[in-house]
Amino acid sequence: MNLHEHQAKALLAEYGVPIPRGKVAFSVDEAVAAASELGLPVVVKAQIHAGGRGKAGGVRLARTEDEVRAAADAILGATLVTKQTGPEGRLVRRLLVEEGVAIARELYVSFIIDRSTGRPMCIASAAGGMDIEEVAAETPEKILTVTVDPAMGMQPFQARRLAFGLGFEGQVFRNGTKFLTALYRAFEGLDASQVEINPMLVTAGGDVLALDAKVSVDDSALFRQPQVAALRDIHEESPFEVEASKHRLSYIKLDGSVGCMVNGAGLAMATMDIVKLAGASPANFLDVGGGASADQIENAFRILSSDPEVRLVLINIFGGILRCDRLARGLIDAVRKLGVTLPIVIRMEGTNVELARRMLEESGLDFTTADGMRDAAEQVVKRLAGQEAA
Amino acid sequence: MSVLVGNETRLVVQGITGREGAFHAEACRDYGTNLVAGVVPGKGGQTAVGVPVFDTVAEAVEKTGANVGFVLVPPPFCADAYAEAVDAGLDLVVSITEGVPTRDMVRVMRTVPPGGTRILGPNCPGVISPGKAKVGIMPGFIHKEGHVGVVSRSGTLTYEAVHQLSERGIGQSTCVGIGGDPVIGTQFVDVLELFAADDDTEAVILIGEIGGGAEEEAAEFIRRELRKPVVAFIAGQTAPPGRRMGHAGAIVMGGQGTAAGKMEALRSAGCTVVESPAEMGAAMEARLRG
Known part of the structure; x- marks a missing residue:
C-alpha cells in the first residue's frame, strides 16, 4: 500500500525522523490558513501517489499570501501528468503546505528488502534529488549500500559508514547518523517494503531533514498496522481495482480488448503473454485464486463486463483437483445471471473436462471451448477477427 | 533418487x-x-x-x-x-x-x-517427487515418474508445465514450487544445486516471472555449473512496469526484473527459453531428443 507524502512524513516523525513543519490542506482557504500558521515563505505541494510532481508543476514556492492562494488554486483540482501517472494523469485533491527551508545539500537515502539476501538494505547517495536508477546506471560508484542484520537492527558503525560516505562532518555527521538510525526503525516498525527519502536535506543550519518521503507498506502486514491501513486513499486507485480487491480478486487494468480470467498469478501472466504472442492484446490481469470458486467467478465476470474496452473474455482455469463440471455450472449461472453478452473462449483442465465441455456447448450461450493454451489463444484471435469482419 | x-x-x-x-x-x-x-x-x-x-x-x-x-x-x-x-x-x-x-x-x-x-x-504449491511423496497442494495425478526436474515461482503455471510434460510421456523426478513472495526460504539456485547433484534428474524446466533477480542468479549458476539441459519460461512479458502482478514479488521496478532481461540472461547461459507458455513441454521433448 502506498501513502501520500504528508502521511508518510507524519509516520516517520513518530519514529524520530526530522521533517519540515507542514500541514495538509484540502482547499485553498485551508492552504492559506496553514501558510499563515507556518510563516512565509512556504512550499505548496500536490499530494498524489506518483513521483515527478515538481516537473509537472505540482510543487510551488510561495512568498506571500497571494502567492499561496494562487499556487493552491492552480494545483488543487489540476490533473498532473508525470512519468509515473501514465498519460491520463492524476487529479490533485489535497496539498501539503510546508515551511520553506534553506538548502545546503541534497542527498538520497532509502531502505528496501534486498531479495537476494532476504535482508533490509540501505541505499544512499550524495546525488540527491535525482532519479536514483539513473545514478545507479551511470555512476554506480556514487551509490553506498549497507545490509542490515534483522536480529541486530541498524548498527551505529553502519550509520557512521554511510555518514562518512556521504561526506558528513561535525554537527551534520551527528544529525545524519541519528536520521539514518531513526529511518531504519521506521522502516522496520511500519512493515514497510520501501522507504525512500529523495531528497534528504542538509539545511544551511546543519539540520538533516526529509524533504520528500515515499513510504510503501507491505499489504500482507496491514492486519497489524491498523494506523497505516486507515490512511488508504481509494481516489489513488483505479475503481475497477478497488472493486476487485473487495472480492479478494487480484486485478490490474491494461489497455487491450481481451478480458482474461485465470486461476493463479503465474498462469494469469502467462495467459496475457500468449494472448499478446497470438497478436491480440490483454485487457487486464485477473487472478481468481487457485480454487476459482463460483463466487469469485461471478465477481470476476462483473468486473470484466463493466470494462467497456473488453470485446471478448478468455478463461483459463487449470483446476487440477477442481471438478470442471462444477466450474462449468458456475460459469453458466454467472453468465445467465449477469446477462453477459460477450463471447467467451474457455480453456480448462481438471477432472470431468468432457462433461464440462458438453454442458458449456449445450447451454446455448456463446462459449467456445479450447484444447490447451495455444488453441485458446488461436480461438481468441479467430473470434476477434470475426467481430471485425461483422 | x-x-x-x-x-x-x-x-x-x-x-x-x-x-x-x-x-x-x-x-x-x-x-x-x-x-x-x-x-x-x-x-x-x-x-x-x-x-x-x-x-x-x-x-x-x-x-x-x-x-x-x-x-x-x-x-x-x-x-x-x-x-x-x-x-x-x-x-x-x-x-x-x-x-x-x-x-x-x-x-x-x-x-x-x-x-x-x-x-x-x-505462498507456493509445495514439492512432489512423483510416485514417491508429495508435500503440497498440487494435483498428484497430473504428474508422472521420470527424470525432468521442475522448479517454479508459480503454482498453476507449474501444473501447466507438468501437464505438458506428462502428456508427452515425459516424467518428472521432482517438481518444486519456490513461491512468488519477495523473501522466500529456498531460491532457484538452491534447487538447481540439488538437481545438479541428483543422478535421477536429466534435465530441468525453470519457470520464472518478472521481479527481483533470482532468475538472473539462476542463469549464472546454470552457466557455471549445471551440465544438464534447461528449458525456461518467464511469465509477465506483457506486464506493465511498476505494477504488482498478483504475487507480491512480481513487479518490475526501475527497469530491474524485466522478463526480457531474465530471458536474455537464461538464453546466454545456454537455456532454451520459450516465449510461449504452450511450448514448455515441446521444447523439453526437443532438448531430450538432443
Whole structure:
C-alpha cells in the first residue's frame, strides 16, 4: 500500500525522523490558513501517489499570501501528468503546505528488502534529488549500500559508514547518523517494503531533514498496522481495482480488448503473454485464486463486463483437483445471471473436462471451448477477427 | 533418487486439525506420502487423519521420527510455525500460506543455522517427487515418474508445465514450487544445486516471472555449473512496469526484473527459453531428443 507524502512524513516523525513543519490542506482557504500558521515563505505541494510532481508543476514556492492562494488554486483540482501517472494523469485533491527551508545539500537515502539476501538494505547517495536508477546506471560508484542484520537492527558503525560516505562532518555527521538510525526503525516498525527519502536535506543550519518521503507498506502486514491501513486513499486507485480487491480478486487494468480470467498469478501472466504472442492484446490481469470458486467467478465476470474496452473474455482455469463440471455450472449461472453478452473462449483442465465441455456447448450461450493454451489463444484471435469482419 | 522429498520422507503436518490442514494432510497421505504426525498446540493426545497429534513439533519428532514439516496455518502464524520446525531440526519445512508479512520471513530466515532446516515457500504449491511423496497442494495425478526436474515461482503455471510434460510421456523426478513472495526460504539456485547433484534428474524446466533477480542468479549458476539441459519460461512479458502482478514479488521496478532481461540472461547461459507458455513441454521433448 502506498501513502501520500504528508502521511508518510507524519509516520516517520513518530519514529524520530526530522521533517519540515507542514500541514495538509484540502482547499485553498485551508492552504492559506496553514501558510499563515507556518510563516512565509512556504512550499505548496500536490499530494498524489506518483513521483515527478515538481516537473509537472505540482510543487510551488510561495512568498506571500497571494502567492499561496494562487499556487493552491492552480494545483488543487489540476490533473498532473508525470512519468509515473501514465498519460491520463492524476487529479490533485489535497496539498501539503510546508515551511520553506534553506538548502545546503541534497542527498538520497532509502531502505528496501534486498531479495537476494532476504535482508533490509540501505541505499544512499550524495546525488540527491535525482532519479536514483539513473545514478545507479551511470555512476554506480556514487551509490553506498549497507545490509542490515534483522536480529541486530541498524548498527551505529553502519550509520557512521554511510555518514562518512556521504561526506558528513561535525554537527551534520551527528544529525545524519541519528536520521539514518531513526529511518531504519521506521522502516522496520511500519512493515514497510520501501522507504525512500529523495531528497534528504542538509539545511544551511546543519539540520538533516526529509524533504520528500515515499513510504510503501507491505499489504500482507496491514492486519497489524491498523494506523497505516486507515490512511488508504481509494481516489489513488483505479475503481475497477478497488472493486476487485473487495472480492479478494487480484486485478490490474491494461489497455487491450481481451478480458482474461485465470486461476493463479503465474498462469494469469502467462495467459496475457500468449494472448499478446497470438497478436491480440490483454485487457487486464485477473487472478481468481487457485480454487476459482463460483463466487469469485461471478465477481470476476462483473468486473470484466463493466470494462467497456473488453470485446471478448478468455478463461483459463487449470483446476487440477477442481471438478470442471462444477466450474462449468458456475460459469453458466454467472453468465445467465449477469446477462453477459460477450463471447467467451474457455480453456480448462481438471477432472470431468468432457462433461464440462458438453454442458458449456449445450447451454446455448456463446462459449467456445479450447484444447490447451495455444488453441485458446488461436480461438481468441479467430473470434476477434470475426467481430471485425461483422 | 529425487530431491527434497521421497520414500524416506516422514511427514508432520502443522495445523492438521484445521479444514485446510486435514484436507491436504489426507491428500498427501493418499498420494503415498508417509504421514506420521500432526501438530496443533493444545490438541496433543488427539488423533487426526489417522495419526497422533502433538502439542509441539519437537515432541512429534521425538515420538515419530518426523523429518519433513508441512505448515497449513493462517498468515500471522506462519513464521512462528516455520521457526518451530527449524528449532525442532526438521530437514525440510514447506508452507503454502499466502500473505505472510515479508518482515516475518526476513526474521525467520535469520533463525536458520548453517546447514539447518531448509524452508520452502511460503505462498507456493509445495514439492512432489512423483510416485514417491508429495508435500503440497498440487494435483498428484497430473504428474508422472521420470527424470525432468521442475522448479517454479508459480503454482498453476507449474501444473501447466507438468501437464505438458506428462502428456508427452515425459516424467518428472521432482517438481518444486519456490513461491512468488519477495523473501522466500529456498531460491532457484538452491534447487538447481540439488538437481545438479541428483543422478535421477536429466534435465530441468525453470519457470520464472518478472521481479527481483533470482532468475538472473539462476542463469549464472546454470552457466557455471549445471551440465544438464534447461528449458525456461518467464511469465509477465506483457506486464506493465511498476505494477504488482498478483504475487507480491512480481513487479518490475526501475527497469530491474524485466522478463526480457531474465530471458536474455537464461538464453546466454545456454537455456532454451520459450516465449510461449504452450511450448514448455515441446521444447523439453526437443532438448531430450538432443
